[in-house]
Structure formats: C-alpha cells, structure tokens
Amino acid sequence: MRKITIAIDGFSSTGKSTVAKQLADALGYVYVDSGAMYRAVTLYAMENGIISEKGFDKEKLIAALPSIHLRFERNRDSQKAHIFLNGRDVEKDIRNLQVSDFVSPVATIHEVRAKLVAQQQQMGLEKAVVMDGRDIGTVVFPDAELKIFMNASAQERAKRRYQELLQRGEDITYEDVLKNLEERDWVDSTREDSPLRKANGAIEINNSEMGIKDQLNLVLQLAKDRI
Numbered sequence: 630m631r632k633i634t635i636a637i638d639g640f641s642s643t644g645k646s647t648v649a650k651q652l653a654d655a656l657g658y659v660y661v662d663s664g665a666m667y668r669a670v671t672l673y674a675m676e677n678g679i680i681s682e683k684g685f686d687k688e689k690l691i692a693a694l695p696s697i698h699l700r701f702e703r704n705r706d707s708q709k710a711h712i713f714l715n716g717r718d719v720e721k722d723i724r725n726l727q728v729s730d731f732v733s734p735v736a737t738i739h740e741v742r743a744k745l746v747a748q749q750q751q752m753g754l755e756k757a758v759v760m761d762g763r764d765i766g767t768v769v770f771p772d773a774e775l776k777i778f779m780n781a782s783a784q785e786r787a788k789r790r791y792q793e794l795l796q797r798g799e800d801i802t803y804e805d806v807l808k809n810l811e812e813r814d815w816v817d818s819t820r821e822d823s824p825l826r827k828a829n830g831a832i833e834i835n836n837s838e839m840g841i842k843d844q845l846n847l848v849l850q851l852a853k854d855r856i
C-alpha cells in the first residue's frame with residue numbers, strides 16, 4: 630500500500646485534532662498537532678518575560694528562537710504524543726486560555742513560522758502522516774494527497790471548546806471562549822504570512838451537525854480512495 634500525506638486545516642475548535650488523531654490511529658499513521666508547536670513557543674515567551682502585561686517583545690522572541698527546542702513523544706500512558714518544550718512535557722500547560730489569547734499574534738511572526746514549518750516538513754518526510762493546523766495544505770504540504778478543510782459555526786465551536794475547558798477545571802465563561810475563537814479566526818485568516826485559507830484541492834467538511842463517527846468514516850474513506 631502506498632503511504633500518503635494528509636493535511637487537515639480549519640478554523641479554531643472545528644474538531645480537527647479529534648478527527649486527525651482517530652484517522653491516524655485507523656491508518657497506523659503518525660499524527661502531528663502543529664498548533665501545539667505554536668502554543669509551546671507562546672508558553673516559552675510567557676515564561677521568559679517576552680510576553681507580559683506590559684506587552685509583547687517580537688524582536689526578543691525572534692532572538693530566543695534558537696533556544697526553543699520542541700519534540701513530540703508518546704509515553705506509556707498517553708494515547709496521544711505529548712509536546713515537549715526544552716525537555717519538559719507541556720501538553721497540559723499549552724491548553725489554557727492565557728496561551729490561547731497570545732498564540733495567534735505569535736503565529737503571525739515570519740521567523741516563528743519558518744522555524745516550525747521546517748520542523749513540520751521534516752516530520753513528514755516519510756509520509757504516512759496526518760497533520761492538522763492552519764497552513765498544512767497551503768504551505769507545509771502543498772502536495773499532500775488528501776487535504777481537508779474543516780468548518781463549523783462559531784457558536785457551535787465555542788460550545789464544544791467551552792465544555793472541554795470546563796471539564797479540565799478552567800474557570801472561564803462561554804463568552805470568553807467565543808471571543809477568543811473569533812479573535813483567533815480573524816488574526817489567523819488576515820495575517821500576511823500563510824493566512825488560513827482553504828487549500829487548492831481541499832475537500833470542505835462542515836461538521837456543525839455531524840458526529841465524530843460520521844466525520845471519521847468520511848475522511849477514512851477519502852484516505853482509502855487515495856492509498
């Protein structure tokens with residue numbers, strides 16, 4: 630069977646990662662959550678005084694990039710590979726609303742994108758990879774055999790994300806989550822470098838009223854048709 634590359638892009642909280650992960654498991658492929666990489670760089674900036682209440686020092690972040698080392702590792706009791714920032718498992722720390730508030734501005738910086746895209750392309754060299762993000766089908770793997778663009782209404786996405794954060798014990802309101810999603814969508818789709826776009830040849834799935842199982846069956850069939 631030939632190995633293919635699968636790129637899944639879309640707006641925030643469209644359920645990309647759930648589908649991408651299950652698809653990778655079903656095919657025996659590697660799953661890469663590219664958003665986790667932008668989040669980890671943001672966490673580094675927050676922990677090292679590059680982002681603070683006073684503001685965001687872009688030049689300082691660019692200068693710090695060589696000191697930021699990211700890798701994914703799957704440990705015995707986690708199904709999903711966790712992201713490690715300079716040797717520390719930060720999978721949980723990168724998911725809070727503070728990181729979510731700063732990640733999109735960080736992801737507009739060309740030098741940050743260049744570093745992360747190069748690492749993502751390296752991870753995809755052998756194919757057999759499912760990667761989700763915002764620019765996977767347009768920039769990281771423009772030749773991917775299967776490209777998916779996921780979408781859902783902002784209200785539905787905020788509802789899902791709010792439930793997820795509540796379950797994790799975060800003290801937030803639905804309105805905060807909706808505001809964050811809308812701001813990120815706007816920054817992600819209007820930035821100069823690699824704006825969020827439906828890639829050429831991508832298949833759009835609107836999952837506002839679609840369950841996980843149906844989405845998985847659909848993408849699995851699309852993948853099998855290309856293998």
Ligand code: C5P
Nearest residue numbers: 641663664667732733736762763764813
């Ligand atoms: O996927 P997730 O919502 O965790 O991504 C967090 C943020 O990282 C996005 O809102 C976007 O600003 C940035 N991102 C990106 N390009 C990617 C993946 C994520 O710019 N490929």
